[in-house]
Amino acid sequence: MKVLILGGCGMLGPWVVKALKHRHEIILTDINPPDDGFDGEFRQVSADDLDGVVATAEGCDAIINLSVLREDRRLAFDVSTRGNYNMMEAARVHGIQRVINTGPHFQLVGETYENWDFDLKPDMPPQFGTRLYAHSKGLGQEICRVFSEQFGIYVITMLYYNMRHTWNWGLGRGIPEAVHHEDMTPFTTAWTDCGTAIQAALEVPLERLPSRCETFFTFPETPHHKFNSEKTRRILGWEPRYTLETLWNKEPMTPPDHLHGAW
Ligand SMILES: NC(=O)c1ccc[n+]([C@@H]2O[C@H](COP(=O)([O-])OP(=O)(O)OC[C@H]3O[C@@H](n4cnc5c(N)ncnc54)[C@H](O)[C@@H]3O)[C@@H](O)[C@H]2O)c1
Secondary structure (H helix, E strand, O other), X not given: OEEEEEOOOOOOHHHHHHHHOOXXXXXXXXXXXXXXXXXXXXXXXXXXXXXXXXXXXXXXXXXXXXXXXXXXXXXXXXXXXXXXXXXXXXXXXXXXXXXXXXEEHHHOEOHHHHOOOOOEOOOOOOEOOOOHHHHHHHHHHHHHHHHHHXXXXXXXXXXXXXXXXXXXEOOOOOOOOEEEOXXXXXXXXXXXXXXXXXXXXXXXXXXXXXXXXXXXXXXXXXXXXXXXXXXXXXXXXXXXXXXXXXXXXXXXXXXXXXXXXXX
């Protein structure tokens, strides 16, 4: 497939490119250029630029949105809410059938669920809580749903808790380098598994999806089943390579997974 990636030069982008590059044709876009080592096609496109997103999406079979901006709340809505509108409009204009959206778990299951409940499922009615970041993302997801319903576009939303392995990218906290050996939550997903989850969403036959708008959790299974990722395994066939136990014990990544974000 020919795939447009929005916001692909952040923490997740290289892992998605790594999972897809030998199987699909990628147009990588972002407002910032990729790090050294990326040798594919890159275009500077802002997710909040409707004309730019529509023009770049021409001829694509799928769009993957990895763009996010957390710090500045006004820009957050431009990127995460308006950006999703632009992505869906581009899909509509060009008849692109498959869109993959990403975000944090709390754009669906915010504090009201997370603080109190177990066995949270991705088909629950959204309640994204009161944080502005969650609202910018949750409203973006709602835009996807409405476009999907109106124009029959398949939207697959992949939700993450946090992404780490034996290191955490310090990005967004003013630390340009990876921070090693930080502890993680039980809901952490290893970098490489974050990338293969997007691959699974891109390659799942559309007729396997129960509806045109589906949301999936992408966490390794935990013994207490706080979040239930069963649907992700059953429908997308995604199995994380790294489990809670291996992540908790900081089992080293094996090549080729060990390279920190190498494209
Ligand atoms: N990193 C995590 O632990 C984590 C956890 C949960 C969910 N997520 C989700 O995963 C996805 C990817 O996140 P990430 O961790 O790679 O984020 P990131 O901040 O590392 O990368 C986001 C990218 O978006 C780009 N961007 C910002 N403004 C843009 C604009 N106007 N147009 C186009 N691109 C723009 C940035 O330049 C950056 O490259 C997001 O949807 C995020 O909500 C990430």
